[in-house]
Amino acid sequence: DIVMTQSPDSLAVSLGERATINCKSSQSLLYSSDNKNYLAWYQKKPGQPPKLLTYWASTRESGVPDRFSGSGSGTDFTLTISSLQAEDVAVYYCQQYYSSPYTFGQGTKLEIK
């Protein structure tokens, strides 16, 4: 199985400041045939299902605010929130879909400082 490791486990950021969450995979998620990274990011709030934020490492899902951006390639990926809003308090997960079983990082809890 591909192991996904996120850092940090928790993060406190001031409103309006940048938040950066990292995700590292145990093997490359870059598929050579299409040159795409098979990595998605989700936001999860208590009592709600995960919400898809980005896929192919950097493609923002429709309706997701442009303050959310994904980057990275191979084994190292980042989710950046450019200007933290109160409604961004949540747990964030990365997920690889390069190979089955599809696996998630352990989650990063984002709070307001």
Add this chain to the structure above:
Amino acid sequence: QVQLQESGPGLVKPSETLSLICSVYGGSVSSGRYYWSWFRQPPGKGLEWIGYIYHGESANYNPSLKSRVTISVDTSKKLLSLKLTSVTAADTAVYYCARHFCSGAGCYPFFDYWGQGTLVTVSS
């Protein structure tokens, strides 16, 4: 707009079978176009993919659960179902169903539509 809703018993006894259904509104589970997955999240822990079904028949399961899990589709009732046998306390979790992302380029195993989830507790 696709909507999914999980339902089933909230309490299951150890060694028994957990059975859940996922009602799908606005998207056909019997369509060959879509893949449908189940997930779970134990209290205070991360997300685990359980398995998917495609074309109403072809299924792929997480090896960690493969010996105990069955995912199926009732096409007439537009329902997905999940069965997990021989449950223990470690199977206590919120269970979700979700649809794989599909575009003109195909369907991929990341997930854009999710149910709200249902908590299943395994306890005597």
